[in-house]
Amino acid sequence: MIARTSERSGTRADLIDAGLDLFGQDGFAAVSIRALADRAGANLAAIQYHFGGKDALYRAVIDHLIEIFPPRLDFAELLFTEQAHQLRGKAVAQAALLKTMASTLLRAFLGDSQMRRIVPFFLREMIHPSPHFDHFYAALPGRLHSLLTRFVALVLDTTADDERAILQAHALIGQIVVFQIGRPVLLRRAGWDEYTPARVEQIIDVLVPSLQRTLGLPVTEVTK
Amino acid sequence: MIARTSERSGTRADLIDAGLDLFGQDGFAAVSIRALADRAGANLAAIQYHFGGKDALYRAVIDHLIEIFPPRLDFAELLFTEQAHQLRGKAVAQAALLKTMASTLLRAFLGDSQMRRIVPFFLREMIHPSPHFDHFYAALPGRLHSLLTRFVALVLDTTADDERAILQAHALIGQIVVFQIGRPVLLRRAGWDEYTPARVEQIIDVLVPSLQRTLGLPVTEVTK
DNA sequence: CTGATTAACTCAAACGTTTGTTTTATTTAA
DNA sequence: TTAAATAAAACAAACGTTTGAGTTAATCAG
Numbered sequence A, B: 001m002i003a004r005t006s007e008r009s010g011t012r013a014d015l016i017d018a019g020l021d022l023f024g025q026d027g028f029a030a031v032s033i034r035a036l037a038d039r040a041g042a043n044l045a046a047i048q049y050h051f052g053g054k055d056a057l058y059r060a061v062i063d064h065l066i067e068i069f070p071p072r073l074d075f076a077e078l079l080f081t082e083q084a085h086q087l088r089g090k091a092v093a094q095a096a097l098l099k100t101m102a103s104t105l106l107r108a109f110l111g112d113s114q115m116r117r118i119v120p121f122f123l124r125e126m127i128h129p130s131p132h133f134d135h136f137y138a139a140l141p142g143r144l145h146s147l148l149t150r151f152v153a154l155v156l157d158t159t160a161d162d163e164r165a166i167l168q169a170h171a172l173i174g175q176i177v178v179f180q181i182g183r184p185v186l187l188r189r190a191g192w193d194e195y196t197p198a199r200v201e202q203i204i205d206v207l208v209p210s211l212q213r214t215l216g217l218p219v220t221e222v223t224k
Numbered sequence C: 001c002t003g004a005t006t007a008a009c010t011c012a013a014a015c016g017t018t019t020g021t022t023t024t025a026t027t028t029a030a
Numbered sequence D: 001t002t003a004a005a006t007a008a009a010a011c012a013a014a015c016g017t018t019t020g021a022g023t024t025a026a027t028c029a030g
Helices: A010-026 A033-040 A045-050 A054-068 A070-087 A091-111 A113-127 A133-139 A141-156 A165-182 A184-192 A197-214 B010-028 B033-040 B045-050 B056-068 B070-087 B091-111 B112-125 B133-139 B141-158 B164-180 B183-190 B198-212
Strands: none
Touching: A010 A033, A010 A045, A010 A054, A010 A070, A010 A113, A033 A045, A033 A141, A045 A054, A054 A070, A054 A113, A054 A133, A054 B133, A070 A133, A070 A141, A091 A113, A091 A141, A091 A165, A091 A197, A113 A165, A113 B112, A113 B183, A133 A141, A133 B183, A141 A165, A141 B183, A165 A184, A165 A197, A165 B164, A165 B183, A165 B198, A184 B112, A184 B133, A184 B141, A197 B010, B010 B033, B010 B045, B010 B056, B010 B112, B033 B045, B033 B056, B033 B183, B045 B056, B056 B070, B056 B112, B056 B133, B070 B091, B070 B141, B091 B112, B091 B141, B091 B164, B112 B133, B112 B164, B133 B141, B141 B164, B141 B183, B164 B183, B164 B198
């Protein structure tokens, strides 16, 4: 074992995964380091050894998210930036872009297994900020929110620092995240027991036109 | 002290209020009964004496919510039921009703101090169901969701058991609750430090037209 | 190749605190 | 006098953390 830095070696990575799952499910205080060690198949002292303590493990989970997430975000930002000037005033094209963005986001958000592991932790940190929130916010939700605000500003034909654009973007995000956050409620309301791929598509079929209407864009016809 | 049942006597009521605040902020596991007793200005053993334990206190908080909430809900349901048949097909009237409902809900949700005390607990129970979720769900969020679905079904000219209506109602709720749940994020994005009454009105001014567009209704002009 | 050396890592046991709960005594008000 | 309520002390269990011995695998002189 020579190169130690940032190598995704067994126990250390297992503990971060365990933290992602358990902290995401139950929150920092509700998870014991014994539960974390068990889930990771590691010894109690491994948490002290690899991270220095429970709080430091939580921080490491955040750092791990910041490490694996931004590539996708970089790509989306680049894509949007180079398209933005061509889209001004073109409602149909804007609607098409919104459809692509929203359905991609929703499939990842609700369906993709790696993502579904991340999302609960992600949302929990936003709802109930930990002492590391600032660090986390700047790298992920802040950037995501900011990107979406730029899109909304484009549609509303205003600037991204317009508070109306920020609030409208926030409402837009709400329509999406409520399907993760309000999961227990929706499952009962719809009489479902889980989100199957077919149901995720069903949600997308309702939600994409909803988002388009929300921004006053023309509704893309559902093909099927 | 003769009549004991459901009398809002000092210590017992103080403990429920403390539970509402602390459980709502940090979740069940993260709150110690010592913190609860301190907040309530009560002795440690008072929790055992009045409720039987920490979990029983949590249950009592839920029961308290179920006790004080439904009157408003009953009123809203009655109001809607008797208006519903007159509103079929009348988009302008539907838009007006949505405006009334949404702005009332939002002012209570974000502004009213008694409500602001309740909401965090309410949302936490929905996001992270406790063993008492079923009991809670049926009395409050389920009814609220159901009522809103009936409104959405009216607007979409379909029935309340149509899954598209349920999903659309869910998305609608998302636009509202995200302003409570995503508070830390929005505050940073907008550069605010809290929700003042003026800012709540600012949110309403953006959100009501947004909700109306989402349902394909005509947008009520903002008067001011 | 061999065997001692060293660093990286794992493990079981124990530490002092804090946890929810129980017990026992005291105060309060009818 | 009596039941309701409060108060303080003590309980075992679980908590995050520390300790020191044990294991593993790479390093390198011989």
